[in-house]
Amino acid sequence: MKKILVIDDDVASGRTLQLHFRSQGYDTAVASGVDEGLATAQQLQPHLLVMDIRMPGKSGLEGLPEFKQKFSDIRVIMITAFHDMESTIQAMQRGADDYIHKPIDIDELDAAVSKILAGNGSEKGMVHAGGGGAGDSDYAMVGSSRAMKEIYKTIGLVAQSPATVLITGESGTGKELVARAIHCAATGSSAPFVAVNCAAVVETLLESDMFGHEKGAFTGAVNRQPGKFALAEGGSIFLDEVGDLSPGVQAKLLRVIQEKEFVPLGGSQVKCTNARVIGATNADLLERVGQGKFREDLYYRFQVVNIHLPPLRERMEDLDQLVPALLGRINRTMHRKVPRLMGEVMDAFRAYTWPGNVRELENVLMKAVALSPGNTITLDLMPEQIAGGISAERAEEKPAAEQSLSDVEREHVARVLATTHWHRGRACEVLGISRPRLRRLISQYGLEAPAGGGAEPKSGMLVEEQE
Numbered sequence: 100m101k102k103i104l105v106i107d108d109d110v111a112s113g114r115t116l117q118l119h120f121r122s123q124g125y126d127t128a129v130a131s132g133v134d135e136g137l138a139t140a141q142q143l144q145p146h147l148l149v150m151d152i153r154m155p156g157k158s159g160l161e162g163l164p165e166f167k168q169k170f171s172d173i174r175v176i177m178i179t180a181f182h183d184m185e186s187t188i189q190a191m192q193r194g195a196d197d198y199i200h201k202p203i204d205i206d207e208l209d210a211a212v213s214k215i216l217a218g219n220g221s222e223k224g225m226v227h228a229g230g231g232g233a234g235d236s237d238y239a240m241v242g243s244s245r246a247m248k249e250i251y252k253t254i255g256l257v258a259q260s261p262a263t264v265l266i267t268g269e270s271g272t273g274k275e276l277v278a279r280a281i282h283c284a285a286t287g288s289s290a291p292f293v294a295v296n297c298a299a300v301v302e303t304l305l306e307s308d309m310f311g312h313e314k315g316a317f318t319g320a321v322n323r324q325p326g327k328f329a330l331a332e333g334g335s336i337f338l339d340e341v342g343d344l345s346p347g348v349q350a351k352l353l354r355v356i357q358e359k360e361f362v363p364l365g366g367s368q369v370k371c372t373n374a375r376v377i378g379a380t381n382a383d384l385l386e387r388v389g390q391g392k393f394r395e396d397l398y399y400r401f402q403v404v405n406i407h408l409p410p411l412r413e414r415m416e417d418l419d420q421l422v423p424a425l426l427g428r429i430n431r432t433m434h435r436k437v438p439r440l441m442g443e444v445m446d447a448f449r450a451y452t453w454p455g456n457v458r459e460l461e462n463v464l465m466k467a468v469a470l471s472p473g474n475t476i477t478l479d480l481m482p483e484q485i486a487g488g489i490s491a492e493r494a495e496e497k498p499a500a501e502q503s504l505s506d507v508e509r510e511h512v513a514r515v516l517a518t519t520h521w522h523r524g525r526a527c528e529v530l531g532i533s534r535p536r537l538r539r540l541i542s543q544y545g546l547e548a549p550a551g552g553g554a555e556p557k558s559g560m561l562v563e564e565q566e
């Protein structure tokens with residue numbers, strides 16, 4: 100029988116998991132902290148550890164290396180209420196097999212447990228690099244959609260090997276940010292991260308830019324130049340728009356990736372490199388292979404690890420974290436204090452399709468901060484295509500004269516609940532009714548509190564700057 104140890108300082112939640120795993124036929128023990136867990140594990144010798152991250156005393160992240168050291172075969176699922184990139188990457192780097200967010204989706208947990216226990220031991224010998232900081236806050240990614248969480252996990256895993264990575268996704272989805280996150284997680288932010296825009300320059304210049312040149316290699320080459328691969332030694336080289344490389348440079352790049360060596364322009368000496376290659380493209384590389392524009396062998400070298408960033412319109416729940424994070428960043432760089440955003444602006448954002456993705460959101464916010472006379476971003480600061488969406492939606496609402504009394508009642512109750520952030524006491528005051536009556540109306544009209552419960556009055560302002 101497979102054995103599972105649950106460690107959670109929240110006794111009730113630990114017990115619930117224990118009962119659940121027992122009902123699934125696992126031998127399960129529960130502990131309320133890292134040290135107690137280590138002692139229990141000595142006895143139980145569990146196959147799987149399911150551990151909370153935030154606990155008083157030693158955190159789950161601190162405890163994780165101790166477990167991996169004492170029980171080298173143990174598999175680990177970390178559980179946390181944090182949705183940030185950094186703790187996910189750290190957990191994966193310290194040897195966690197999976198990472199699940201609270202509130203726990205029991206199907207997701209079951210799927211992770213059976214996947215791990217079914218393949219127990221199959222990943223033996225996998226090298227887990229030691230811990231270490233994962234990010235540089237300027238480049239921290241936010242977003243807790245399922246897609247983003249998977250991306251954080253992949254970043255944590257890929258950082259442990261020197262694999263070549265290809266990042267794909269529409270323009271403005273955060274490809275460069277992912278490249279930097281891999282770089283920081285793998286080498287720390289002090290190692291060089293060198294970016295090359297493969298689309299920007301003509302072939303010889305690009306070749307010399309990437310691989311360097313000897314003095315006199317071509318007209319105008321008055322001095323020896325080391326080139327970006329040499330500058331990226333010990334770090335990472337980021338090849339942006341890699342699909343646009345010319346055939347000549349593609350051949351040289353293949354050699355670098357395969358043999359870890361290159362020859363500077365006009366030179367004869369072979370140079371070695373240990374820089375990790377990270378490519379990015381918003382083109383369909385496979386299509387380019389089909390058209391004979393991109394080498395198939397190079398394509399497969401890049402396909403080893405592919406991280407795909409979905410467009411923002413497919414992960415709109417990320418807006419709730421992106422908007423405050425970007426607003427904070429913009430205020431800092433522009434030395435402004437426009438930390439708030441009207442709820443209706445957020446509604447307009449949710450109704451828009453964001454063809455330019457996160458970069459478009461950033462630009463819209465930047466413009467609004469620059470033009471805002473006060474400390475709040477209002478709908479009139481939004482461009483027509485964004486503000487227009489929400490006014491069109493309003494125009495579609497039925498005129499009052501055609502609504503029934505109960506329609507009006509439902510709408511009014513919903514509006515009051517929304518403006519009081521579902522503070523029922525305050526809503527009763529505004530509506531002039533008793534609590535039982537409010538409860539009846541809520542159930543009669545099937546009204547539902549937004550996720551997170553509300554009850555934090557901020558007088559219509561939805562977003563505050565995040566530091």
Ligand SMILES: Nc1ncnc2c1ncn2[C@@H]1O[C@H](COP(=O)(O)OP(=O)(O)OP(=O)(O)O)[C@@H](O)[C@H]1O
Pocket residue numbers: 239240241242268269270271272273274275276277381421424457458461
């Ligand atoms: N998840 C995120 N969290 C915070 N900021 C983000 C996120 N994704 C993108 N950004 C920001 O959006 C902007 C665009 O991101 P980035 O330059 O990485 O996109 P890209 O995919 O490389 O775009 P392009 O294809 O146009 O080069 C940057 O300012 C970046 O900091």
Ligand SMILES: [Mg+2]
Pocket residue numbers: 274275339
């Ligand atoms: Mg880019």
